[in-house]
Amino acid sequence: MSLKSVKTLLTLFGIIALVSCTDQAPVSQANGPAAPPAGSEAASEQIGVERWNSAEQVVLGSEVFTQNCAVCHGAQAQGAVGDWREKLADGSFPPPPLNGSAHAWHHPQEILLRVIDYGGEAMGGKMPAFIDVLEDHEKLAAVAYFQSFWTDDIYQQWMQMGGTN
Numbered sequence: 001m002s003l004k005s006v007k008t009l010l011t012l013f014g015i016i017a018l019v020s021c022t023d024q025a026p027v028s029q030a031n032g033p034a035a036p037p038a039g040s041e042a043a044s045e046q047i048g049v050e051r052w053n054s055a056e057q058v059v060l061g062s063e064v065f066t067q068n069c070a071v072c073h074g075a076q077a078q079g080a081v082g083d084w085r086e087k088l089a090d091g092s093f094p095p096p097p098l099n100g101s102a103h104a105w106h107h108p109q110e111i112l113l114r115v116i117d118y119g120g121e122a123m124g125g126k127m128p129a130f131i132d133v134l135e136d137h138e139k140l141a142a143v144a145y146f147q148s149f150w151t152d153d154i155y156q157q158w159m160q161m162g163g164t165n
């Protein structure tokens with residue numbers, strides 16, 4: 001084989017290597033929650049992440065949620081309709097899933113509790129205020145309940161975005 005054809009071959013291999021690299025570029029993150037980058041803290045600590053709440057709080061939260069929230073958000077916090085991002089005919093948003101598949105995990109604890117306290121009515125939404133309906137420990141338990149459906153992955157992303165801090 002001549003030196004020239006060796007060079008051509010090497011160039012070809014180079015191109016192939018480049019192409020296969022781009023093939024492995026990060027998949028579009030437009031759909032659903034973004035996966036944490038490999039090797040990040042979230043990816044390496046996926047098993048048995050410790051939560052802020054106790055198991056008892058989830059049990060109480062299940063009662064609170066069933067009685068006050070499930071009618072709109074679904075018994076397992078799965079939401080009401082197919083697409084929580086799509087406005088209803090009256091221009092309001094449907095009750096979103098709180099089970100980690102929608103948006104709730106973008107909000108730190110403080111904001112979640114504020115939504116529960118004041119509802120969405122002030123912002124033109126439909127959720128009623130619970131400030132005078134539930135005790136503080138019941139609101140926290142309700143949060144613990146719907147968070148029990150979150151994967152550790154989602155939970156850790158929530159913690160990184162503010163969480164209970």
Ligand code: HEC
Pocket residue numbers: 064065068069070071072073092093094095096098102103104105107112115116119120121124125126127128130142143
């Ligand atoms: C009458 C229906 C209804 C009830 C009952 C209700 N919600 Fe909601 N909830 C909604 C709607 C609709 C929204 C979206 C914002 C809006 O339109 O007010 C929402 C939003 C939320 C959000 C914010 C989610 C996000 O992704 O930003 C949280 C958290 C929440 N609700 C928790 C609860 C909890 C906990 C209870 C029970 C204590 C409850 N909700 C009871 C209808 C309801």
